[in-house]
Amino acid sequence: MRATFMYGPGDVRVENVPDPKIVDPTDAIVRITLACVCGSDLHPYHSMDKTDEGTPMGHEFLGIVEETGSEVRGLKRGDFVVSLFAFADNTCAICRDGFHTACPNGGWYGAGGVGGAQVEAVRVPQADGTLVKIPTDVDTALLPSLLALSDVYLTGYHAAHMGRVEPGKTVTVIGDGAVGLSAVLASRRMGAEKIILMGRHTSRTDLGREWGATDVVAERGEEGIAKVMDLTGGEGSHVVLEAVGLMPAYEQAYGIVRPGGIISRVGVPQYEEAPVGFGSLFGKNAQLAGGPAPVRAYLEPAIEDVLAGRIDPGRVFDDEVALGQVADAYKSMDERSRLKVLVRP
Secondary structure, rough: EEEEEEEEEEEEEEEEEOOOOOOOOOOOOEEEEEOOOOOOHHEEEEEOOOOOEEOOOOOEEEEEEEEOOOOOOOOOOEEEEOOOOEEEOOOOOHHHHHHHHOOOOOOOOOOOOOOOOOEEEEEEOOHHHHEEOOOOOOOHHHHHHHOOOOOOHHHHHHHHHHHHOOOEEEEEEEEOHHHHHHEEEHHHHHOEEEEEEEEOOOHHHHHHHOOOOOEEEOHHHHHHHOOOOHHOOOOOOOEHHHEOOOEEEEEEEHHHEEEEEEEEEEEOOOOOOOOOOOOOOOOOOOOEEOOOOOOHHHHHHHHHHHHOOOOHHHHHOOOOEHHHHHHHHHHHOOOOOOOOEEEEE
């Protein structure tokens, strides 16, 4: 079986590994039908320490159940499933509160002995809570949109949800990557009155306009802050959805949030220390929200929306590669020549 590993900055390899096996009775083995490269995969692509072992990569996939552990009750061989990007039991108190990415019995693909999803087959812990069935006869044209529900679209949705987007609100989305564009689409569906997209790649911001962005701001830093303030009559944005994860994006966020507003972050922060004092959040009575998206909390209604044609989040995918060429997908996304790339084992 072939699987993707990262050994250091820019060093992505596809290697032969043993087939996955059931380890715990709550496991399932899934044969991957479709996977992809995530924008968050680019963070280690830039900065991870070199290693001799390699880190398994990938966390978004659709696939067919091949085998189940003795305690798996809701799945059987042959079921077509979409996975959460982080596994969870979906039964504990934390999951019942809607925060599956903090499940005490959960975890992450590519860590703790669990393989990544840019692979031919993967072991899925907590399979009953992590895998959700989709129709086996679904139109293949909808598969990219169903795959987008594994992470990218519902991460954008989570940003808007945690930011309490609603009719009448002005929303600013920082970042024109796949998550930022998904946040635009989700904000429009939640009824935002004005949606400002901060991004400078025209091919991406054009899709953002199609999905509901009323304004695009290409400027960054102080210039970008001034432009957003001008667009909001000097008041700032009720909601700021930060989909980048770098300090300059956070600085833009607190620079443009309206007094009493909310900054909702879903870009994985590449920092631990950040301003929260009078000049950033405190003086504005601004709130800080967001985090890893609990996809399971939103997944089933989103599947219905895709199958009914109400949303088409799969449009964020603008290229496809075979598993053996996955390193090319990383390179093209890193160079910004591609937005998000499908991987077909």
